[in-house]
Amino acid sequence: MVQEKEGQDQRIVLALCICSSCPSWVECGERGGYCSANVGRSRKIKKERGCICGGCPVAEKLGLVRDYFCTRGSEKKQMGR
Numbered sequence: 001m002v003q004e005k006e007g008q009d010q011r012i013v014l015a016l017c018i019c020s021s022c023p024s025w026v027e028c029g030e031r032g033g034y035c036s037a038n039v040g041r042s043r044k045i046k047k048e049r050g051c052i053c054g055g056c057p058v059a060e061k062l063g064l065v066r067d068y069f070c071t072r073g074s075e076k077k078q079m080g081r
């Protein structure tokens with residue numbers, strides 16, 4: 001099922017996400033994974049102080065080209081999809 005697959009993908013993204021080591025990170029109970037359309041933007045991160053998504057295994061695995069997903073939205077959203 002598509003839903004099951006999406007849930008699994010999201011779990012993998014959250015497990016590999018390195019947002020919590022980022023200078024823009026705000027400790028607020030969120031778990032990162034903002035590049036995923038299912039997660040969406042952060043409710044707390046507002047200031048862009050650097051983004052380390054380029055060094056994340058998820059970005060490499062999925063071939064992501066954008067960054068600052070926490071403030072600007074998911075890759076899909078930034079691409080206007």
Ligand code: SF4
Pocket residue numbers: 013014016017018019032033034035036052053054056057058059064069070
């Ligand atoms: S690409 Fe960025 S937002 Fe996505 S999982 Fe990696 S660190 Fe987190």
Ligand code: SF4
Pocket residue numbers: 018019020022023024025032034035045050051052053067068069070071
């Ligand atoms: S999406 Fe980028 S800027 Fe935002 S917390 Fe994750 S690594 Fe940092």
